[in-house]
Structure formats: C-alpha cells, structure tokens
Amino acid sequence: MKRVLLIIAGGIAAFKALELIRLLRKSGHGVTCVLTDHGGQFVTPLSLQALSENKVYRELFSLTDESEMGHIQLSRSADLVVVAPATANILAKMAAGLADDLASTVLLATDKPVLVAPAMNVRMWLHPATQANMKSLAARGVQVIGPDEGAMACNEFGPGRMSEPPAILTAIEALLAPPARPLDGRHVIVTSGPTHEPIDPVRYIANRSSGRQGHAIAAALAALGARVTLISGPVSVPDPSGVSVHRVESAREMLDACQAALPADAAVFAAAVADWRVANASDGKIKKQPGAAAPALALIPNPDILATIAAAGPNRPRLVVGFAAETDDLLANAQGKLVRKNADFIVANDVSPETGIMGGAENAVHLISAAGVETWPRLAKEAVAARLAARIAEALT
Numbered sequence: 001m002k003r004v005l006l007i008i009a010g011g012i013a014a015f016k017a018l019e020l021i022r023l024l025r026k027s028g029h030g031v032t033c034v035l036t037d038h039g040g041q042f043v044t045p046l047s048l049q050a051l052s053e054n055k056v057y058r059e060l061f062s063l064t065d066e067s068e069m070g071h072i073q074l075s076r077s078a079d080l081v082v083v084a085p086a087t088a089n090i091l092a093k094m095a096a097g098l099a100d101d102l103a104s105t106v107l108l109a110t111d112k113p114v115l116v117a118p119a120m121n122v123r124m125w126l127h128p129a130t131q132a133n134m135k136s137l138a139a140r141g142v143q144v145i146g147p148d149e150g151a152m153a154c155n156e157f158g159p160g161r162m163s164e165p166p167a168i169l170t171a172i173e174a175l176l177a178p179p180a181r182p183l184d185g186r187h188v189i190v191t192s193g194p195t196h197e198p199i200d201p202v203r204y205i206a207n208r209s210s211g212r213q214g215h216a217i218a219a220a221l222a223a224l225g226a227r228v229t230l231i232s233g234p235v236s237v238p239d240p241s242g243v244s245v246h247r248v249e250s251a252r253e254m255l256d257a258c259q260a261a262l263p264a265d266a267a268v269f270a271a272a273v274a275d276w277r278v279a280n281a282s283d284g285k286i287k288k289q290p291g292a293a294a295p296a297l298a299l300i301p302n303p304d305i306l307a308t309i310a311a312a313g314p315n316r317p318r319l320v321v322g323f324a325a326e327t328d329d330l331l332a333n334a335q336g337k338l339v340r341k342n343a344d345f346i347v348a349n350d351v352s353p354e355t356g357i358m359g360g361a362e363n364a365v366h367l368i369s370a371a372g373v374e375t376w377p378r379l380a381k382e383a384v385a386a387r388l389a390a391r392i393a394e395a396l397t
C-alpha cells in the first residue's frame with residue numbers, strides 16, 4: 001500500500017479534498033492528512049479523519065503528536081506529499097522555505113516527491129509573484145497539476161480552479177508508480193553453470209564453469225524489469241534475487257527445463273553444457289575389481305540446448321543469445337556457431353587458462369551478430385551482464 005500525506009490549505013476548494021481522500025482510499029492508498037489553520041475554516045478534522053481512517057495532524061507544537069510521531073518523521077513516512085488545495089500563500093511559503101506551521105515545516109523537511117494542486121483567484125494565480133514562485137518550485141522538482149480554467153467561486157473566470165479529484169488521483173498514481181523499465185512484461189530464460197553428467201550414482205563428468213556470468217546476466221535482466229527463469233546447473237554462487245531459479249544437473253534435464261519454461265521473448269544460453277554424457281552410466285556404484293582393467297567410459301553426444309531452442313518454430317524466442325567459449329580461432333569459431341546454431345547474438349570469450357576468465361571475476365567478450373563483431377573491453381562479469389541486458393532490451397523494443 002502506498003501512502004500519501006495530504007496537506008489541505010485554506011481555500012474554498014478544500015471541500016474537494018474530501019472527494020480526493022475517498023478516491024485515494026478506494027484505490028487502495030493510505031492517506032494521512034495535515035490541515036492548516038486556514039484549511040480548518042473550510043473542512044473539519046472530523047470529516048478528514050472519518051474519510052482517511054487516520055489521525056489528522058494540525059499543530060507543529062502538539063505535545064501528543066510530537067511524542068507519537070515527530071513532524072520530521074511525518075514528512076518522511078509517506079511515499080508522496082500532496083498539497084490540495086495549494087493556495088497562493090502556501091506556495092509562496094514553499095518557494096521561500098518558510099516553516100511557520102506544521103504544513104510548511106513538513107514541506108521543508110520532506111525528502112519525498114511533492115505534488116501541488118494550486119487553487120486561487122485568477123488574479124492571484126496570474127500575479128508575477130505567484131508565477132515566479134511556481135517557476136522556482138518547478139525548478140526544484142515540485143510536480144504541479146492544474147489549475148483548471150473556468151468560473152470561480154469569486155465570480156471571476158480564468159485559470160485558478162483546483163483540478164478535479166479524479167485528475168489529481170491520476171497524477172498521484174503516475175508519481176507513485178515505479179518508473180517503467182525496458183524489459184517490463186518480458187520473459188527471458190537464462191541457462192547458467194556447468195552440467196553434471198553421471199558416471200554412476202556418485203561420480204560425474206563436469207567442467208569448471210562457476211555460473212557467475214550466467215547468474216549476473218539473470219540479475220541484470222531482472223533489474224531491467226524482465227521476468228527471468230534461470231535454469232542452473234550445480235553452482236555455489238548464490239541465487240540472484242527477483243529471479244525464478246530451477247536447478248538441474250544434466251544437459252538433458254536442462255533442455256527439459258528450458259522447454260518447460262517456453263514461451264519466452266528471449267533466451268540466453270550461458271551454461272557450459274557438457275557436450276557428451278556417459279552412454280552406459282551405471283545405476284549402482286561401479287566397484288573396483290581386483291586385477292580387472294579400469295572401466296571404459298563410452299560417451300555419446302548430449303542434445304544441443306541452444307540449437308534446439310533456436311531452431312525455427314512457433315515457440316522460438318524472438319532473440320536467442322549463445323555463448324562461445326574458445327581457446328583458438330575465437331572469432332571464426334564463434335561466427336560459425338552463430339550460423340550453425342541459428343542464434344541472433346553470440347557472446348564470444350577466450351577461455352584459455354592464461355586469461356583467468358573461466359571461474360574468474362572478469363570477462364573480455366566480443367558480441368557477434370549478423371551486423372558484425374563488437375569488441376567490449378575487459379569488464380567485471382556484472383558489467384558485461386549489464387551491457388548485454390541493455391542490448392537485449394534494445395533488440396526487443
């Protein structure tokens with residue numbers, strides 16, 4: 001639940017604040033009211049309290065209010081501060097930084113976004129003093145809604161009417177909503193880590209992948225708003241937060257989990273999948289036989305997960321990203337994989353032992369696509385992940 005601190009200053013439009021509170025409550029927001037002395041001439045604390053279902057704050061030096069919740073805390077306990085109606089007087093106090101009552105003190109002390117809904121006589125609104133105040137408030141990031149133009153209570157016509165409560169509610173909700181992120185509403189599958197291919201129930205074939213790069217990519221995609229399904233082989237790096245993690249062991253389990261996670265807008269295959277598995281994996285632990293020869297392990301190919309998911313079909317993600325871990329002829333091999341596996345991007349890295357990349361904290365990659373080769377500087381794996389996530393977001397828009 002988002003919380004709004006509503007400051008009601010003294011204007012005839014104060015009666016509209018009651019409707020605004022009702023709309024805010026109906027939309028599931030919490031409302032706490034601060035009523036100025038002049039505001040109290042137009043609406044009663046009792047009405048505000050009944051509609052907001054909350055205590056109403058009025059005095060700066062109230063012994064009980066200050067002991068229950070100090071004015072500094074009051075100014076920061078909400079997600080948004082709204083001044084409606086915002087009179088010429090309170091706007092002038094805000095612009096000047098005056099703090100001579102609870103409302104103006106809260107406005108000076110708050111670290112939260114502030115929205116004002118001006119309401120005053122048309123001459124007062126058009127006065128250069130008010131216009132100068134509005135300019136300096138806007139320059140400080142204060143948000144403004146209205147005023148509307150129309151007939152006024154004082155029988156004049158022009159801008160000065162407070163915006164209607166439904167319009168103020170819309171402005172409030174736009175400010176309360178988290179900023180849109182480029183991958184909001186997108187689903188991305190990421191594979192990460194090594195696979196373990198069993199020899200028998202206690203032994204397996206594996207590789208040196210740590211899962212750091214794949215996990216960092218999952219986290220970076222989630223940070224851009226994507227719903228991420230991370231399908232991870234056995235790793236010791238922690239699960240990234242905000243990501244749905246599925247743990248698997250073998251390549252075949254990884255493929256099944258990828259297929260079960262479809263459809264997806266994009267898929268990133270960062271796992272170091274074992275190319276082969278043991279054909280004759282034993283159900284029981286293989287025992288040493290005195291004098292007998294060591295067991296021979298026959299290997300058969302694993303399914304290629306990337307190539308399977310990237311093959312044309314109705315379920316193919318719009319963007320498929322593969323990795324190429326090479327020790328020789330990096331670019332030529334990676335470009336071959338782009339075509340052979342039908343990927344849209346290949347992230348190519350040199351995993352020769354002297355680079356320290358496999359299992360290390362940094363990565364130096366080339367991003368290969370039909371458009372050509374981009375060489376990125378050596379970066380922390382998190383930074384490579386952030387760059388790749390941004391490129392994925394760009395490709396999906």
Ligand code: CTP
Nearest residue numbers: 269270271273302303304305306322323324325
């Ligand atoms: N990959 C996969 N399933 C496999 C093997 C690889 O999904 N069975 C994916 C990896 O996740 C990576 C890409 O394919 O995105 C390239 O893997 P890599 O091991 O570099 O290349 P391979 O295709 O295995 O070719 P080679 O072993 O000849 O280098």
